[in-house]
Amino acid sequence: MAVEDGRSGRHFSYGSPGLGNVGSYQASSRPFLSSSIEVSASGVPVYRLDFPSVTKFITVKNTGPTDGSADATMRVGFSENGVNGAENNNWFLLENDESFSADWRVSAVYLRVHTGAVNASASVIAGMTGIDANDLAHNWSGSLGVG
Numbered sequence: 001m002a003v004e005d006g007r008s009g010r011h012f013s014y015g016s017p018g019l020g021n022v023g024s025y026q027a028s029s030r031p032f033l034s035s036s037i038e039v040s041a042s043g044v045p046v047y048r049l050d051f052p053s054v055t056k057f058i059t060v061k062n063t064g065p066t067d068g069s070a071d072a073t074m075r076v077g078f079s080e081n082g083v084n085g086a087e088n089n090n091w092f093l094l095e096n097d098e099s100f101s102a103d104w105r106v107s108a109v110y111l112r113v114h115t116g117a118v119n120a121s122a123s124v125i126a127g128m129t130g131i132d133a134n135d136l137a138h139n140w141s142g143s144l145g146v147g
Contacts, residue, residue: 029056029127039120043115056127061099074118083112107133
């Protein structure tokens with residue numbers, strides 16, 4: 001968007017928000033909610049949830065097993081390699097009915113059943129910034145402690 005300053009005829013251009021734009025993280029965020037996410041213990045074991053824009057914060061809750069079983073511990077990470085443990089164990093675990101919230105700047109989250117054959121269910125709440133998810137297209141590789 002170009003704006004003329006009115007005195008000298010000069011034009012100023014305002015850029016779109018980006019990853020280093022502090023105001024994007026200070027302003028209130030747009031809500032993003034997804035529930036009843038089925039995380040399969042077999043077949044395609046990793047569930048990838050893409051966000052429409054870069055997040056300001058995220059909360060992930062393991063809502064428990066889908067079949068009423070006793071345990072459906074779930075891995076949460078930021079790449080498929082991270083939750084699969086391809087290079088390192090770059091995930092954290094959520095037990096049944098446990099949740100975790102943090103101020104994370106991500107474009108996707110990856111969920112996987114930790115062990116066993118019981119499907120898990122999850123809910124995700126996130127705050128969206130005005131920053132396009134493509135600005136963080138690489139997300140994380142699952143190496144160097146990020147995953």
